[in-house]
Amino acid sequence: MSTVLDKLRGRLGQSAPRPDGVPKVRGQFAFSSDMFAEGMLWGHMLRSPHPAAAIRSIDVSQALLIPGVRAVITSDDVPGRKTYGLDYPDQPVFAWDVVRFMGEPVAAVAADHPDTARRAAAAIVVDYAPTEPMTDPAAAVDAAPIHPLGNVLHRQWVRCGDPEAVGAVVVEGRYETAMQDQAQMGPESGLAIPGEDGGVDLYIATQWLHIDQEQMAACLALPLEKVRLHLAGVGGAFGAREDLSMQVQICMLALRTGRPVKMVYSREESFLGHVHRHPAVMWYRHHADRDGRLVKVEARIILDGGAYLSTSTAVTMNASCMAPGPYLVHNAVVEAVAVRTNNPPCGAMRGFGSVQACFAHEAQMDKLAAALGMDPVELRLRNVLKQGDSLITGQVLRGTAPVADVIRTCAAAPLPTGGPQTAAELELPGGAGRTAERTRVRRGVGFAVSVKNLMYGGGFDDYSSARCRLEDGVATITCAAVEVGQGFVTLAQQIAREVLGVADVILAPPGTADIGSAGSTSASRQTWMSGGAVQKACFAVRERLFSCTATKYGVSAETLAILDGRVVSLDGQIDIPVFEAAGGEVLEETVEFHHEPTAELDQNGQGDAFVSFAFAAHRAVVDVDLDLGLVRVVDITTSQDVGRVLNPVQLVGQLEGGIAQGVGLAVMEEIVLDHGRVRNPSFTDYVIPTALDMPPVHIAALIEEPEPGSPMGAKGAGEPPMISSVAAVVAAIRNATGLELPRAPVRPQDIALAGASRGPTLASSPNNVEVSQ
Amino acid sequence: MLVFLPVSLEEAFDAFEQCPDAHFLAGGTDFMVEVNFALRRPPAVVCLRRVEELQGWRVEGSEVVLGAGITYTELLAPRLGELLPGLAQASRTVGSPQIRNAGTVGGNLGTASPAGDSLPVLAALDAKIVVASKHGRRSLELADLIVGPKRTTLAPGEVIVEVRVPAALGSQQFLKVGTRNAMVIAVANVALVADWAGRSVRCALGSVGPVVIRAREAEEFISARIDWEGRTPPSDGDLAEFTALVRSAARPIDDHRSTADYRRHSVGVCAERALGRVFSGDNREASERTSWAS
């Protein structure tokens, strides 16, 4: 019977159903925006309409006169530190003297009704003196600082080998990627409830409860234990919830009014109120010998960090260290700089620095292949990293590195049959608009490969905590790992079933009060880190279970095993259900799981900064309307290095979802800025792929080479699908059109008007991008 | 807030008289977006969905009379789709199935967006729009109803009642350019009607000016050059001239959705393709293609 149950409910390696799956598709799952508390007030934020302005004064008196308004707060009311930040607190809870981006919070209101709160916010009189916004990242490097900490957020050099090395063949290019939004479906929302002890309970959709708690406690001037966070239903994240959004402000309102306060961002506010993917300008020069072996890679990467630091340091580190891609390069000179501007702050988003670099290094590999007259796949195979090779950071790849396998399997997969001549009308470029003329549609194929570092590194002691409690044959797992949709809740149950042989696994609600940090749900890390912590806790409980049984039956614990929900001894003498083996005792263990230590990078970007790497290859097939520049992505085929498949359905979900975001950045997704103003903060104008834009995804191979050091052998799989898919789609469009297309997303006019108004030439000299040293 | 649910035009007029600052609500697919963005705060609402006179459609002589409350989904149904193939094609490009189920032609006219997808078709068909209030009825051309971006000549309390268009007129084409393959606001859209009996081509351009633009010079030029008897496709030279004239009729702007240059370029491509399809027999298919809806 338990065998059936196990099969049905899933152990490791099976497609266990999500515990939150049915409620989510039925609309019964409570997202953070669905929360309610008796007597609650509604919070609303007043945001700067200017990208740059001095604040002369703020007058809240009119707002306070509106009936139903319970509190209006500004920077003056922040009880503790007036700034916060993931790396360094440079971002104001509320702007005081100056505003540095459009949408920066200036004040907040709590009122009986959301509409009253909105009206009250509008009644606050802020006297701004707008100033010229600094919005050009290249110019910002040397421009007058727009923040006391200066405009260079982080500069990372990576130098290895001989900087003077030259190759027989040299190709160069200048590439750009735009600002992408995470476009998570659930807007930011939370509910703060004041506690009787002067503390506060915050129910919030976030990515890392404990880091929020730390930052909030400092701003609220409360001891950590009085700031209690509880995870509310998260409607997607993709990096958008790594930074604080409303956390401090709604807690201040709750503490001020003594009443629960709820806040839900509108979509427009969500666009203004969270960080985005750094836009990048990248100059690259590749040197190779006549056989196509890379001799040297030079790169300069400028990342627009926007107004505040956020995670720019780590993004810069990734972009610089991953600059050459998954290839063996002995000589490299790479400089990546993140700069402060009056554009919206940029920070974490799926792919985190690698997406930008990959777009450039893969375009370079294609250029190099063309210059050498070599097949682009063959050129890549000649240069792939292998286990034992060194990265440009000097780090030796000790883990698995099946780069050649992902390339070979992906390239060998059959191409889709048919073509624009036979495609259904709706599936031609332009889709429902019926614009396509079949004779003017051309098909192209593009290929790209990526590398992504997994988990936090650079000397950071990355860990996760978990508790396992076994009582009456039911396991309860407590872990603060945030479920953002990736399926950690499923995995935690699978692990407990696998290790403990029990069918019923309860997941305690994640919070800060009951358990230590699980780290962030980002950097493709939770399967390894929190999965590792849960597994370790379950192992610890199993040890005790065996020792209970061993004592009771006078056998050695080493002879015991768990099989189908029963504790059995190898000699067959003992065969009892798990719940009986515990002998009525409650077994509970709490553990921490740390990954292998990493090191900080030195001056030259050298050091063992990373834990592990995952590789992926994507092949895109596109149809392009040559006259209108409209694109239909026909097919994406991928192979990915995953270590081990723990849940096939969830893994495919990660691949498809990541590819959807990759297709989005390749052909449509872009936050349009005009002098620091966001022009398209809505899903009307910030378009993301629909079902007609998303191609079928074919998985050529999932390479399963268990990763040493990974608790279950698996590598994080969330980010790689979005990295090389962008580069592959744009490569396919280049293949179809013969155009250089150095920028993602590719806009219709980039193709349609390429002949008419070709801008400045794009493959240009390094002097195009001025970066002071 | 007062909400009126009239079932006849008379009742709707009465409601408005009672509450002169009331707003008319049809499918709500524009209206509610404005409410959500706090751009519209209706003190009272007169709902039009139950108003008998605005529902359905009928054929009167050579005309199809569409109630203003007709939805895009209804326009996509086979029978109506055959009578008004251009409008069916345009309807298919509107939003998502949910939007097409709720959104109406009356609402598209009421909103008067330069990008409204039914509007170029109505312009190319020389539609007559009948509006009415307590004080009487009048019939207008599109250009006299919509006079600027989101600006109409509707008097307070005036309701769009019906739209009159010729039934199964000649060959009709509608093409829409957007930044994704479905559910997108037009960057440019083009409706073209080749009236074989009347020996004229009519071509209307959307999203490339403050209101829908009839490319009159292009129409006159190509109408004079077409071999109406033989129905042979225009020469490459004529096609090029037609395309150039269409482009020069456009008055596009740069905005966050696209650039003026691209819009001008793309209306030309679309008009040229539309004209080509009229002669390639692709148009016959167009009416059949209305089965997309289901």
Ligand SMILES: Cc1cc2nc3c(=O)[nH]c(=O)nc-3n(C[C@H](O)[C@H](O)[C@H](O)COP(=O)(O)OP(=O)(O)OC[C@H]3O[C@@H](n4cnc5c(N)ncnc54)[C@H](O)[C@@H]3O)c2cc1C
């Ligand atoms: C997700 C989404 C996608 C969309 N996609 C498209 C698209 O692709 N193409 C497109 O053209 N539009 C699109 N729209 C806009 C909208 O759906 C259309 O303009 C639709 O035709 C509006 O019709 P409605 O019945 O919903 O009008 P409502 O929203 O009810 O009303 C719109 C305006 O017209 C007035 N009005 C309505 N009926 C009458 C009447 N009979 N007499 C007088 N005034 C009246 C109202 O007072 C209001 O000012 C989209 C909207 C959404 C939300």
